[in-house]
């Protein structure tokens with residue numbers, strides 16, 4: 001049977017000090033205590049992972065990081081390794097977010113190294129892909145996505161113990177209040193599922209969750225979640241307030 005548990009993931013980006021993160025996570029725990037059948041993840045900044053992990057320990061909420069380095073340890077000032085994330089309580093890690101690609105020199109090659117390191121260490125990578133507005137206008141959306149997914153997942157092994165999540169985030173929709181239309185989203189998500197099938201086979205394609213991200217809000221989440229190939233959302237701005245994030249989780 002084809003069934004994918006929806007995943008609603010909050011990317012807190014560079015927001016919230018430790019105290020603010022603990023406060024927001026504690027409020028969220030209470031707000032989602034009734035939730036069943038939806039996976040929830042929050043990704044605070046690295047500095048708050050360990051404290052937030054304590055707050056959400058007995059809740060339905062999982063923890064994610066916003067980036068990862070591919071070596072286990074070493075002289076790599078400022079980097080964070082897979083074992084460090086696991087020991088801080090993470091189950092997920094966001095990789096290749098467009099802000100990393102745009103401002104911090106992330107490439108498909110470095111994305112691929114991070115994905116493989118995360119996966120082999122037991123974390124679930126969330127691979128972010130998406131076209132810019134110019135690329136969409138130039139009708140390059142599908143070739144851009146094809147390259148990002150193929151290179152990002154190159155030589156990755158997926159099976160029942162190693163899964164990934166893909167997040168389609170059109171760059172022009174992130175933090176802009178512009179959401180892609182339902183047709184645009186479904187078209188891309190079914191393209192991505194076909195790519196998964198061609199590269200990893202039917203079982204993996206059916207089991208892999210594909211999230212939409214880009215200005216997801218309480219008032220547009222249900223129409224997005226109604227699309228057949230949308231299995232969840234990656235939420236930035238609207239995940240910062242526990243009340244609005246809880247409304248999205250209760251889509």
Ligand code: PGA
Pocket residue numbers: 011169173174175176177213214215216234235236237238
């Ligand atoms: P947004 O961000 O919801 O604020 O548009 C989404 C993201 O960057 O993951």
